[in-house]
Amino acid sequence: MSSDTGRGAKADRIRHLLETEGPAVEANTLGFNQGRYDSVADLEDYEALKAEARAIKEDAIERLPELLEELRETVEENGGTVYLADDAADANRYIRELASENEAERVVKSKSMTSEELEVNEALEADGVDVVETDLGEWVLQVADEAPSHIVAPAIHKSREEIARLFNAEFDPEEPLETAEELTMFAREQLGELIREADIGMTGANFITADSGTIMLVTSEGNARKSAVVPDTHVAVAGLEKVVPSVEDLAPFIELIGRSGTGQDITSYISLLTPPVDSPVVDFDDPDVAFADREDDRDFHLVLIDNGRLELREDDQLRETLYCIRCSACANTCGNFQSVGGHAFGGETYSGGIATGWEAGVHGYESAAEFNDLCTGCSRCVEACPVEIDIPWINTVVRDRLNRGGEDGQFDFLYDELVPDEESGGPALQKRLFGNYETLAKLGSATAPVSNWMAGLGPVRTLMERTVGVDSRRPLPAFQRETLRNWHEKRGSRVSAADANREVVLYPDVYTNYIDVDRGKAAVRVLEALNVHVRVPDVPGSGRAPLSQGMIATADEKASRVYAALAEHVDAGRDVVVIEPSDLAMFRNEYEKLLPEQSFERLSDVSYEVLEYVYGLLENGADPTALRTDGPELAYHSHCQQRTLGLDAYTRAVFDELEYDVLESEVECCGMAGSFGYKEQYYELSMDVGERLAEQFTTPEASDRLVVASGTSCEDQLDDLLARDAVHPVEVLDPRSRHH
């Protein structure tokens, strides 16, 4: 399949999911995500709780071999058996033999992603065993013969109406089922019968404690404890990363798991079982026997699965994956996931942001390749993750590794000169082009306006779409002949260093320097109005563009060059002011992985987002009336990475101080995400995500306001969605601003 055919097929699949499953997924994930915000707000110290949870997981994975040994001893002392399975086939063989020894005809299961990973249902069914899922969502999918689309709420893509149609067609009840209550009651009765007659109960485990062999199970319906204790044989399957040292370690996870996933302060059922449990086995055919007289001859098997996990543990870049408690917050908070769900944003088993790590670890890179690009690196999931996993970095590392086993593009020869990157493998041409955007921008600016005219020609757009997959429906940004640096060099500084309160370097990011030069000029004027001496030196792109394409070596080289260019200014005590939040996020976050520790700290300590800097100046006595204070009413959208860095509050505070009337978007991500929205295969998804923002800014209250956005991508996306010009906040404050 040629790459343009592949892109077309991907676009078709995404379009189909947007139309069929998108509405239900959106409604549910948005609900979960808002629930998370509301629920964690009640915690006294959410950040401390997350740090505690993180520390427990770090320690447990570090000490895993020792904990596994302790757990084996404990479970055996309790009367159970532990089997450590190398892979899915090994685990399935063990479970099948167990079913055969027990002459089991039926196995009832509670929800377990690990059992999905094993495909244990299929393995048992091949032996003629009836396997019944007892979680409501999983049962719906079993009846519908579909795969889960979410790791916590597997049938999230199905509406109540669809489920009612499914049940009515499949079971032909006396009265057609309609309401949620009717459907639930029906399922409860059916499943109750099936559990009573089961020979083996299978559960997963959210956590297992090495000190006591206690299994913690978190469910919404209480089906796990029924599955575990009604049959006399209990099999628990779990990835070996689920082991934590002690029962005390469960406390922070009990607080966090429900809040993070579904927004519940506490999950409906939290079961702590130490199997084999003491309660007698109930014989439903002989209900008159007193409990005291019943047998309690129970059998328990703990099947711990490696299946690539021990290798993940040795992988410095992907090890964090094993800290994941599968809460689903990273899926619920992700704009792309909210639109398409796990049937697009997922691999063979796992879905959502962290799925790339899981799929690469347990099923291999091919499975991760299917959906890895759907992570745009917006970073909203990072603060949502209760164990503080840097999920975008995991996605970037996997993308980089996929690139290195990458394809040879048939059109590479057209672009080889244009894409002078550091990549030794073969990233797809589309990735190389967007990863080297700085080179294109330099060339486009040097040859403007001819470059803009040419890029706008129909045949050129068609060629671009065909060769590199730049969607022809997306307007291209216009390059400016006069760059910000040229302008500033000609104009000179209006506040001398000797007279200034502060000296700064304004970082000329690629977009500001070559395309949106106006926002750079506005930033210079705003800073000068507050008595700051501004320099605009020659500094390369931050490496954000190549990093977003998984080109880590190229980003690494850029980071070193940026530091080399800025070091003399840092030495001289100048602050570094950054307009583009995604570049500032590089300086403050990703450079920690790309630069020596000391260099990273020196640069990140003196780098500020421009409105953060303005806020600081005003707080320290600068005169606010030097800025434009009579501007129009605003509709403001902050940038995703700006939110993750906690900087959106500064823009709000500055607008408040200057008494602007601001309506702020509640949408976390505009959907554009740098190059993502330009890509042919993702254009419609990008617009669908953006639609949530557009809806808010086209209400009667917002439609006459000046649209303001802090990021390049957000500005472009809002321009396209609203057909209204969006500007950066610093352009509103510019004393020479004419925006109204």
Ligand code: SF4
């Ligand atoms: S990576 Fe974090 S947010 Fe995502 S499922 Fe795992 S624990 Fe939850």
